[in-house]
Amino acid sequence: MDVSRRIVLHFPPNITGQPVVYRLVKDFGLTFNLLKASVSPGEEGLMVMELSGKQENYDKGIQYLTETGVEIQSLSQDVVRDESRCTHCGACIAICPTLAFSLEPKTRNVLFDHNKCVVCGLCVKACPPRAMISHF
Template sequence: MDISKRIVLHFPPHVTGQPVVYRLVKDFNLNFNILKASVSPGEEGLLIMELGGTQKNYDKGIQYLASVGVKIQSLSQDVVRDEARCTHCGACVAICPSGAFSLEAKTRKVLFDHNKCVICGLCVKACPPRAMRLYF
């Protein structure tokens, strides 16, 4: 059974120099999509990513991360659009740093691609009718 989860990884300074994500792919056949990263060698790092694969490989991958000292949290925040509140004006489209919003060519309705969202929260406050909500 394949699963895919969004997780937050905290890297202690001694791990930031290691090719951790490479190992997840190579050794456990997992696929990943990095949503947000702040990793500098010698400093504590942060990586938000979606990690997917078979349940068995996923569990092994998580075990591996824990064994090298990475602290794992499930992603507890989420940005959701209140469809009834959205007026499809477009004020979110150009400010989103990850390109999660786009316009449907024909109707010019604003599409929100949840998978591209890096949960930065900029759209939440910049949305004029306050249709974007940040959940904890």
């Protein structure tokens, strides 16, 4: 069975010099689609990617990452909406490059689709009541 998941990888400073992603491809036959990356030698690194492959290989790849010291979070947890602060104004809708926000036609409430979110963070600062929160 094939799986495809969007994940956030946090690299501790001591391993940012290692070819971690290369090994995911070479050793485990996984494919990746890089959504965001910020990796500099000697500093904590961040990578957001969609990782795909056979379930068995995917699990092995994740195990390899964990053993290497990479901390993994699933992407949907990374930008979240504080429902108590969202006023459903819509200032986020046309800002989002991946169209993760949409209007529910009848109520005109703003819907947020986590699956479309690539954690670029544009909405976090553009949200007037600061209802979008990024967890890195």
